[in-house]
Amino acid sequence: MKTRQTGVTLIGFLIMLLVLGFFAFMVMKLFPAYTEYMGVTKAMNQLTSESGSKSPQEIRNDLMKKFDFQYVSDDTITPQDINISRSGNATLVNVSYDKRIPFLYNIDFLVHFEKSVTMQGASG
Numbered sequence: 001m002k003t004r005q006t007g008v009t010l011i012g013f014l015i016m017l018l019v020l021g022f023f024a025f026m027v028m029k030l031f032p033a034y035t036e037y038m039g040v041t042k043a044m045n046q047l048t049s050e051s052g053s054k055s056p057q058e059i060r061n062d063l064m065k066k067f068d069f070q071y072v073s074d075d076t077i078t079p080q081d082i083n084i085s086r087s088g089n090a091t092l093v094n095v096s097y098d099k100r101i102p103f104l105y106n107i108d109f110l111v112h113f114e115k116s117v118t119m120q121g122a123s124g
Helices: 010-049 058-067
Strands: 082-087 088-103 107-120
Touching: 010 058, 010 088, 010 107, 058 082, 058 088
Parallel strands: none
Antiparallel strands: 082 088, 088 107
């Protein structure tokens, strides 16, 4: 009686390891950009919890200071990436930026991040 063995061959295991390694490398490259975005989100939420009316320039300066505390790089978000608009009694603060992440040789990832928060009672 001949028994049949089942399982993964060495070649199949190496191919599976190569695919998993590729995706692990991709995650390693993209993870810092997403943690930086979490810092942007946290800084913007802190900005909305502050009371008092501020001018758009004061809002922009406060936000840039909060970005420094959240380890958001100055070359990632510039003051031009922060848009402040007023609608009614509320001020809308929008941060929209792109980040280019080198991957392999001439292949880059381009990720776009955008976050908006509303500040109540702020003057514009």
